[in-house]
Amino acid sequence: MPDAPRRPIPTRNHQGLLLTLPLLAFIAVFFAAPIGAMLWRSVSNPLPASLLPQTVAALADWDAKALPGESAYAAIVADLKALKREDAAKLGAQLNFDFGGLNSLIRKTAREAGKLEAPFAASLPAFDKNWARQEVWAAIKVGTAATTAKNYLGAVDLRYGPDLSVTPVGEKDAIYLMLFGRTAWVAALVTLLCLALGYPLAWMLANAGPKTAGVLMILLLLPFWTSLLVRTTAWIALLQSQGVVNDVLVWLGLIDDKNRVQLVYNMTGTLIAMTQVLLPFMVLPLYSVMKTIPPVYLRAASSMGARPFTAFRRVYLPLTMPGVAAGALLVFILAVGYYITPALVGGSSGQLISNLIAYHIQQSLNWGLGAALASVLLAAVIALYLVFNRLAGADRLRFG
Amino acid sequence: MTAPYVRFQGVSKTYDGGGQAAVAGLDLDVAAGEFLTLLGPSGSGKTTTLMMLAGFETPSKGAILVEGEDISRKPAHKRGLGMVFQNYALFPHMSVAQNIAFPLQVRRMGRADIAARVKRALAMVQLEGYENRRPGQLSGGQQQRVALARALVFEPKAVLMDEPLGALDKSLREQLQYEISRIHRDLGVTVLYVTHDQSEALTMSDRIAVFNKGKVEQCGAPGTLYDAPANLFVAGFIGENNFVNARISGSGEGVVRAASPAGAMSARSAGAQAGLAVIAIRPERVALNPAAAEGVTRLEASVTERYFAGDHVRLVTRLKSGEEVALKASRLNAETLPQPGAAVTIGWRIEDAQAFPPDTTEPALKEPAAA
Numbered sequence: 001m002p003d004a005p006r007r008p009i010p011t012r013n014h015q016g017l018l019l020t021l022p023l024l025a026f027i028a029v030f031f032a033a034p035i036g037a038m039l040w041r042s043v044s045n046p047l048p049a050s051l052l053p054q055t056v057a058a059l060a061d062w063d064a065k066a067l068p069g070e071s072a073y074a075a076i077v078a079d080l081k082a083l084k085r086e087d088a089a090k091l092g093a094q095l096n097f098d099f100g101g102l103n104s105l106i107r108k109t110a111r112e113a114g115k116l117e118a119p120f121a122a123s124l125p126a127f128d129k130n131w132a133r134q135e136v137w138a139a140i141k142v143g144t145a146a147t148t149a150k151n152y153l154g155a156v157d158l159r160y161g162p163d164l165s166v167t168p169v170g171e172k173d174a175i176y177l178m179l180f181g182r183t184a185w186v187a188a189l190v191t192l193l194c195l196a197l198g199y200p201l202a203w204m205l206a207n208a209g210p211k212t213a214g215v216l217m218i219l220l221l222l223p224f225w226t227s228l229l230v231r232t233t234a235w236i237a238l239l240q241s242q243g244v245v246n247d248v249l250v251w252l253g254l255i256d257d258k259n260r261v262q263l264v265y266n267m268t269g270t271l272i273a274m275t276q277v278l279l280p281f282m283v284l285p286l287y288s289v290m291k292t293i294p295p296v297y298l299r300a301a302s303s304m305g306a307r308p309f310t311a312f313r314r315v316y317l318p319l320t321m322p323g324v325a326a327g328a329l330l331v332f333i334l335a336v337g338y339y340i341t342p343a344l345v346g347g348s349s350g351q352l353i354s355n356l357i358a359y360h361i362q363q364s365l366n367w368g369l370g371a372a373l374a375s376v377l378l379a380a381v382i383a384l385y386l387v388f389n390r391l392a393g394a395d396r397l398r399f400g
Numbered sequence: 401m402t403a404p405y406v407r408f409q410g411v412s413k414t415y416d417g418g419g420q421a422a423v424a425g426l427d428l429d430v431a432a433g434e435f436l437t438l439l440g441p442s443g444s445g446k447t448t449t450l451m452m453l454a455g456f457e458t459p460s461k462g463a464i465l466v467e468g469e470d471i472s473r474k475p476a477h478k479r480g481l482g483m484v485f486q487n488y489a490l491f492p493h494m495s496v497a498q499n500i501a502f503p504l505q506v507r508r509m510g511r512a513d514i515a516a517r518v519k520r521a522l523a524m525v526q527l528e529g530y531e532n533r534r535p536g537q538l539s540g541g542q543q544q545r546v547a548l549a550r551a552l553v554f555e556p557k558a559v560l561m562d563e564p565l566g567a568l569d570k571s572l573r574e575q576l577q578y579e580i581s582r583i584h585r586d587l588g589v590t591v592l593y594v595t596h597d598q599s600e601a602l603t604m605s606d607r608i609a610v611f612n613k614g615k616v617e618q619c620g621a622p623g624t625l626y627d628a629p630a631n632l633f634v635a636g637f638i639g640e641n642n643f644v645n646a647r648i649s650g651s652g653e654g655v656v657r658a659a660s661p662a663g664a665m666s667a668r669s670a671g672a673q674a675g676l677a678v679i680a681i682r683p684e685r686v687a688l689n690p691a692a693a694e695g696v697t698r699l700e701a702s703v704t705e706r707y708f709a710g711d712h713v714r715l716v717t718r719l720k721s722g723e724e725v726a727l728k729a730s731r732l733n734a735e736t737l738p739q740p741g742a743a744v745t746i747g748w749r750i751e752d753a754q755a756f757p758p759d760t761t762e763p764a765l766k767e768p769a770a771a
Contacts, residue, residue: 310506
């Protein structure tokens with residue numbers, strides 16, 4: 001008979017909740033708020049609009065079918081004339097993300113704006129012929145919108161064309177979709193490698209005697225406790241062309257000294273190092289599930305005539321699925337956002353989307369695009385989790 | 401008896417690290433269709449014996465023959481023996497029907513055939529309508545029925561049961577005992593049944609092999625074991641027994657006369673010839689205030705305890721030697737039964753008591769005080 005539904009144990013829950021308040025505050029300040037700010041940053045671009053108020057107004061009704069009228073030319077000259085030098089530099093840097101060359105055009109025009117004379121629709125293109133290009137005006141309109149979808153378009157290799165319609169970016173600029181794809185592919189490969197290597201290891205851990213299991217567990221966790229940076233650097237020492245692995249291969253005569261294998265600064269290096277780093281995240285959930293499976297199930301299966309492989313496939317594997325699913329989800333999500341390892345050992349062919357996000361945040365300073373890329377990544381991970389939840393039921397997962 | 405279906409031939413099992421053998425030189429025959437129980441205290445080797453037959457342990461020495469073929473090195477999945485485990489071992493991720501279908505699927509039986517056999521197996525254990533339940537949704541008794549159906553559905557010639565009722569409560573255990581007996585009768589399947597519960601063994605078995613310290617002490621029908629135990633261990637392990645230490649004063653014609661501070665007594669000889677003996681007498685065979693007659697032992701005693709036990713009254717008496725003898729008194733005239741403290745005479749007929757040579761390995765039995 002099934003037990004009667006259990007009543008929740010009456011405790012003074014509110015007091016317990018109070019104890020979690022510091023953590024909630026911490027999460028709100030250092031986790032939720034930055035994510036919110038990032039999401040906001042990806043659609044909001046207030047600076048150019050505030051620096052070019054008259055231009056924004058004059059371009060409000062522009063349909064981008066032809067060059068704008070005299071009012072727009074007059075507005076931008078007036079705006080630029082009013083700009084301080086450092087504001088012009090900021091504006092140029094911002095608008096340059098939307099159209100290469102706008103930086104110098106804006107700064108140059110801002111310097112000389114006082115000398116220009118009406119009608120500006122004639123004098124401005126005469127000063128610099130770029131002012132007669134419709135795509136320059138389109139870029140200014142896009143770049144001065146206070147809220148914009150341009151970063152998300154950029155994140156999926158699209159942009160606003162000269163007529164403000166959404167068009168694909170040029171072939172050599174289209175790198176983000178490829179990088180998202182590569183990231184998903186690498187994450188999937190690392191997940192598979194971790195599963196293939198981790199499953200037997202978890203089985204050994206769960207079935208070995210307590211002494212052996214203890215040693216194995218320490219061997220598994222020891223690298224886990226050392227700094228990620230140290231481990232990744234160690235992989236460089238091991239894998240580089242004058243490194244330990246290549247030396248051994250040469251010494252064994254398996255490869256020629258002149259044809260050392262390129263194991264690092266490419267995709268191979270990224271795969272090897274990430275698999276090693278993420279292995280414990282696969283093994284621990286698997287181990288915790290396997291630990292609960294009594295060996296009598298396998299005995300029962302073989303007493304009924306199942307060969308060892310059949311017993312494994314029909315009985316053991318299905319029983320470990322909650323661990324497989326949890327480990328795979330954990331490793332995949334961690335791998336999708338992996339940054340340090342590919343940055344150090346990935347070379348250019350082993351770079352992942354997170355490295356590009358870091359590039360836009362730290363070097364190109366196109367924070368809007370970086371934020372949009374990160375948001376797309378976050379959305380993809382959440383979508384993956386939801387699909388997974390629907391298929392496997394996250395409440396049945398065992399994370400360790 | 402026909403040629404044995406299963407034969408253990410000098411089978412021994414020692415584990416790495418040495419120590420005492422779990423099973424030592426076992427010889428045992430099991431006839432086809434027989435219900436044989438391996439009975440013994442924990443650690444006596446009965447489960448190891450069963451596991452060697454099932455293929456989960458390999459004998460260190462000797463051979464296990466099934467229908468004349470040595471199977472002791474054959475992998476478990478090729479032996480074709482059904483097995484029921486103590487904790488059911490039902491696959492939690494499969495429904496009842498899928499569990500029962502499992503041995504048929506690994507035998508690559510047709511879909512329709514499997515469905516029909518699963519249905520029949522469920523009917524056999526009276527669980528029709530439970531096909532789609534998960535094991536976790538069943539009670540312990542129901543789970544063990546499913547395990548039974550699963551072990552029998554592929555029609556193995558023998559079914560091995562490792563304390564299958566050990567996890568169930570008493571009434572359920574008794575109910576399933578009868579059910580297993582009925583299935584055994586109906587199918588004519590050979591059953592090897594491991595238990596430490598002697599009443600279970602007595603109820604169900606054709607024969608019982610009593611294990612102790614890796615050896616079979618006695619193998620025989622329940623009645624034989626109960627009425628004519630071969631040695632002190634079996635006498636103490638099967639049913640309840642009183643033991644009185646005495647020194648033999650004379651013997652002849654299978655009868656032993658002995659004496660101790662409790663008085664003079666006589667019993668059938670069960671191996672005791674001279675010197676020390678242990679007289680074993682079952683509580684239901686002890687008479688209260690027996691009339692003096694030829695061959696009747698009469699001993700003075702005092703009642704120390706009196707228990708109401710439902711269908712009888714249990715009296716515990718103390719002999720003059722200090723040894724206690726329990727007896728079961730009929731409730732027909734309960735009001736006349738003595739109260740604690742009363743002096744009584746207890747006794748038995750020769751044929752109701754047995755004189756065993758003392759078991760030198762049992763430290764509990766000691767020399768009676770000088771007679």
